Amino acid sequence: MECINGLRDEIRDCLHEECGVFGVYNNNDELDVSRLTYYGLYSIQHRGQESCGIAVEDEDVIRCYKQMGLVCDVFNEERLASLKGQVAIGHVRYSTAGASNVLNAQPITVNYRDGMMALAHNGNLVNSEELRYKMGSGGSVFVAGNDTEIIVKILSKNLVSEATIEDAVKQTMRVLKGSYAIVLLLQGKLIGFRDPLGIRPLCLGKLKHSYILSSESCAFSVMGAELIRDVNPGEIVIIDDDGTRSVQTPTPGHSAYCIFEHVYFARPDSYIDGASVYRARENAGRMLAKEYPVDADLVIGAPDSALTAAIGYARESGIPYGHGLMRNRYVGRTFIQPTQEMRDAAVHMKFSALRNEIEGKRLVLVDDSIVRGTTTRVVVQMLKEAGAKEVHMRISSPPVMFPCHYGIDTATASQLIASRLSVEEICQMVGADSLRYLSLESLLKAPGIDGGFCSACFSGNYMVKNNE
Numbered sequence: 462m463e464c465i466n467g468l469r470d471e472i473r474d475c476l477h478e479e480c481g482v483f484g485v486y487n488n489n490d491e492l493d494v495s496r497l498t499y500y501g502l503y504s505i506q507h508r509g510q511e512s513c514g515i516a517v518e519d520e521d522v523i524r525c526y527k528q529m530g531l532v533c534d535v536f537n538e539e540r541l542a543s544l545k546g547q548v549a550i551g552h553v554r555y556s557t558a559g560a561s562n563v564l565n566a567q568p569i570t571v572n573y574r575d576g577m578m579a580l581a582h583n584g585n586l587v588n589s590e591e592l593r594y595k596m597g598s599g600g601s602v603f604v605a606g607n608d609t610e611i612i613v614k615i616l617s618k619n620l621v622s623e624a625t626i627e628d629a630v631k632q633t634m635r636v637l638k639g640s641y642a643i644v645l646l647l648q649g650k651l652i653g654f655r656d657p658l659g660i661r662p663l664c665l666g667k668l669k670h671s672y673i674l675s676s677e678s679c680a681f682s683v684m685g686a687e688l689i690r691d692v693n694p695g696e697i698v699i700i701d702d703d704g705t706r707s708v709q710t711p712t713p714g715h716s717a718y719c720i721f722e723h724v725y726f727a728r729p730d731s732y733i734d735g736a737s738v739y740r741a742r743e744n745a746g747r748m749l750a751k752e753y754p755v756d757a758d759l760v761i762g763a764p765d766s767a768l769t770a771a772i773g774y775a776r777e778s779g780i781p782y783g784h785g786l787m788r789n790r791y792v793g794r795t796f797i798q799p800t801q802e803m804r805d806a807a808v809h810m811k812f813s814a815l816r817n818e819i820e821g822k823r824l825v826l827v828d829d830s831i832v833r834g835t836t837t838r839v840v841v842q843m844l845k846e847a848g849a850k851e852v853h854m855r856i857s858s859p860p861v862m863f864p865c866h867y868g869i870d871t872a873t874a875s876q877l878i879a880s881r882l883s884v885e886e887i888c889q890m891v892g893a894d895s896l897r898y899l900s901l902e903s904l905l906k907a908p909g910i911d912g913g914f915c916s917a918c919f920s921g922n923y924m925v926k927n928n929e
């Protein structure tokens with residue numbers, strides 16, 4: 462179920478992507494890099510809505526502006542005009558590690574021995590405490606509470622001790638454990654690197670002679686750029702006047718792409734690790750229909766994130782697809798926080814049932830996930846009050862039972878309803894006539910690619926642990 466933005470953590474009922482990164486290197490194309498970064502961040506705004514920032518390098522000087530708020534609120538013509546240069550990076554953030562304030566907004570800029578650098582990170586380190594302790598014992602001072610500051614400090618040190626930028630980045634990657642997709646602005650170069658398992662996405666695009674890095678390829682179409690390829694797990698891509706150069710660091714030989722990018726987080730018009738997100742969702746819906754058919758009159762999806770899976774379910778089952786729920790697109794960051802007792806009101810503000818379409822019908826309601834179940838319960842009740850005869854819930858992923866340690870803000874294990882209740886109990890709690898989840902085996906096949914996936918939030922099988 463799509464997030465109701467702006468709700469306090471204790472009543473929020475969704476998974477949250479933590480961040481998105483973007484970078485552009487202008488290679489003699491007379492591009493306005495800050496404006497392109499603005500457009501890029503706008504396109505990946507769904508990956509983080511709390512703060513955003515853009516850093517631009519021009520003749521060894523890095524200028525950065527970052528603030529709490531949406532990209533469209535933080536940047537205007539004047540701000541973008543003050544950020545002129547040849548290379549830019551940008552970031553959108555939703556906080557989990559580190560407080561929600563501008564100190565933790567990114568990109569982070571620092572002075573190191575030979576100049577300035579700016580860095581933006583999507584992901585989460587599982588050994589951040591250990592690294593912070595080690596660096597702190599060596600005299601490093603931390604002002605923000607996030608992992609990115611740790612990465613920047615380690616990199617600054619390695620830039621002094623190592624002979625080349627590549628070696629400094631490699632050395633840094635050697636000690637980081639967890640997930641990271643990073644864009645770095647350093648010595649006039651745009652550099653991107655991705656953790657050895659490729660948990661968080663990062664891709665490379667081209668616009669005329671210039672190159673772009675982005676968390677998602679959906680950012681390329683707005684500027685007429687083309688997707689070249691994904692940055693490989695463990696790869697460092699260095700972009701400068703000579704074009705792109707790649708350095709491959711050691712990997713375990715298998716990937717652990719986040720399967721939830723395909724289920725929910727990424728935009729359906731993105732391609733991630735060679736797979737169309739739209740197609741993956743449609744396939745998941747088709748597989749769900751094969752695994753759990755039901756006699757019904759209409760298939761509807763939970764807007765907007767589950768609509769594609771619902772289309773897949775309808776196509777496979779032959780049951781007509783229609784709209785049964787509308788989403789209020791204007792419920793966002795400015796939403797006045799409802800009290801605990803009034804959280805149902807937040808769901809009613811966000812969703813409403815289309816009585817004409819559903820009255821007297823047996824519905825299949827397809828959703829991508831159930832986190833706490835509180836939103837689902839209100840939505841099922843809403844559909845029944847609007848005249849639905851039956852509501853059969855079909856979920857296009859397995860039960861979310863474990864928290865994510867790799868950059869997604871899940872609830873704690875005890876708040877995840879599937880870690881406490883059986884499927885039958887959840888069905889009763891949400892008031893549905895039946896409830897079925899897609900099997901993990903099918904979900905992992907849905908993107909249609911060979912790569913290995915992380916599925917720890919479903920299976921509890923964490924591929925990177927701090928003690929490894």
Ligand code: SF4
Pocket residue numbers: 660718719720721722864865866867868869915916917918919
């Ligand atoms: S635990 Fe789940 S949400 Fe986190 S990276 Fe793995 S698949 Fe993605």
